[in-house]
Amino acid sequence: MDTSEILTRYAEEDSPYNAVAFPIFETSIFYFKNFDDFSKALSSEEEHFLYSRGNNPTVRVVERKIAALEKTEDAHLCSSGMAAISSAILAFLKSGDHVVCVQEAYSWTHRMFNEYLKRFGVDTTFVPCDADEIISNVRPNTKIIYLESPSTMLFSVIDLRKVADFAKKNGIITMIDNTWATPIFQNPIELGIDLSLHSASKYFSGHSDVVAGVVAGKKELISRIFSQEILNLGGVIAPFEAWLILRGLRTLEIRLKRHYESTLKVCDFLFDHPKIEVVNYPMHPKSPQYELAKSQMRGGSGLLSFRLKTSSVETVKKFVNSLKVFRMAVSWGGYESLVIPCAVTRNCSEENINLIRIHVGLESPELIIADLDNALKMV
Numbered sequence: 148m149d150t151s152e153i154l155t156r157y158a159e160e161d162s163p164y165n166a167v168a169f170p171i172f173e174t175s176i177f178y179f180k181n182f183d184d185f186s187k188a189l190s191s192e193e194e195h196f197l198y199s200r201g202n203n204p205t206v207r208v209v210e211r212k213i214a215a216l217e218k219t220e221d222a223h224l225c226s227s228g229m230a231a232i233s234s235a236i237l238a239f240l241k242s243g244d245h246v247v248c249v250q251e252a253y254s255w256t257h258r259m260f261n262e263y264l265k266r267f268g269v270d271t272t273f274v275p276c277d278a279d280e281i282i283s284n285v286r287p288n289t290k291i292i293y294l295e296s297p298s299t300m301l302f303s304v305i306d307l308r309k310v311a312d313f314a315k316k317n318g319i320i321t322m323i324d325n326t327w328a329t330p331i332f333q334n335p336i337e338l339g340i341d342l343s344l345h346s347a348s349k350y351f352s353g354h355s356d357v358v359a360g361v362v363a364g365k366k367e368l369i370s371r372i373f374s375q376e377i378l379n380l381g382g383v384i385a386p387f388e389a390w391l392i393l394r395g396l397r398t399l400e401i402r403l404k405r406h407y408e409s410t411l412k413v414c415d416f417l418f419d420h421p422k423i424e425v426v427n428y429p430m431h432p433k434s435p436q437y438e439l440a441k442s443q444m445r446g447g448s449g450l451l452s453f454r455l456k457t458s459s460v461e462t463v464k465k466f467v468n469s470l471k472v473f474r475m476a477v478s479w480g481g482y483e484s485l486v487i488p489c490a491v492t493r494n495c496s497e498e499n500i501n502l503i504r505i506h507v508g509l510e511s512p513e514l515i516i517a518d519l520d521n522a523l524k525m526v
Contacts, residue, residue: 158211216330222363228346230382231360242268251298276303311339349480406449449507484508
């Protein structure tokens, strides 16, 4: 199915009253005309509209679209990216199990494994973003391999086919945070990964006005996550937030192409700048991981990092404080350009003092480059 068709018409064939914009079903419950219909809904909440904690027409349209984009069977939205990640992880673990997780995972995912699950007897081994390292750290009781590719902050790329092939042969569930690339540029399911996770707060929304998450995969796996974790933990998304994501999806492909084109131009500038030590963006031809990246992805997002040629926090402060177009804020994936220096975080290591992450927004690349150039002149 064509991507543009998924983003516009797909899953909206039965829009009430022939509404072009699918309605927001802002209701907590749904009523039934007879005993038998009510009984069927109670026996299979995933297949019926009963209570919006489990299923809602507006939410379901968005889930079907995202599943189609990910080229898989089903998906479920959650109230945040971490709600989706936590629900997916908990559905496949019990006390005594082991997880292999990439070291460069999102900080809250890292904490989920390293602190929260440790309390319940689940052991996690954190490894570099390398397929051989991941495979070599698998144990007989390993149940999940958790991936990010590209990874958080450093944007390292992993050979997903190699990891997925090994995991399938050994009965291990593979999960990946696919927020960076989105299904527009990467389909992990087609590479053999079992579950694809997203912070829908980022590009799916695209306007920095929603907090949400989603998990996509085969029907069997999604049903297990839905029935065992989402319904029990209650991390569900409200219909209005789902509708905002639906609105954001309309322009997802167009926005991602703009982010990608602008980011390549920004990278051209940064790679050649004498005050930049290294640039981390795998979809640029000058990246050492470019060949692997382009074998798995069709493009890249607007998120990258680079290192200033300095070991001074004061220099980093001066640089980010000199930026005018970029705003200092967490998160990313909206229309705006953002910057976050690693040095501002509480647990920044000394070796990462000079690491800067930026999100290239939808402003003109010339404006963004001029802002970076001016700030670099200040240090």
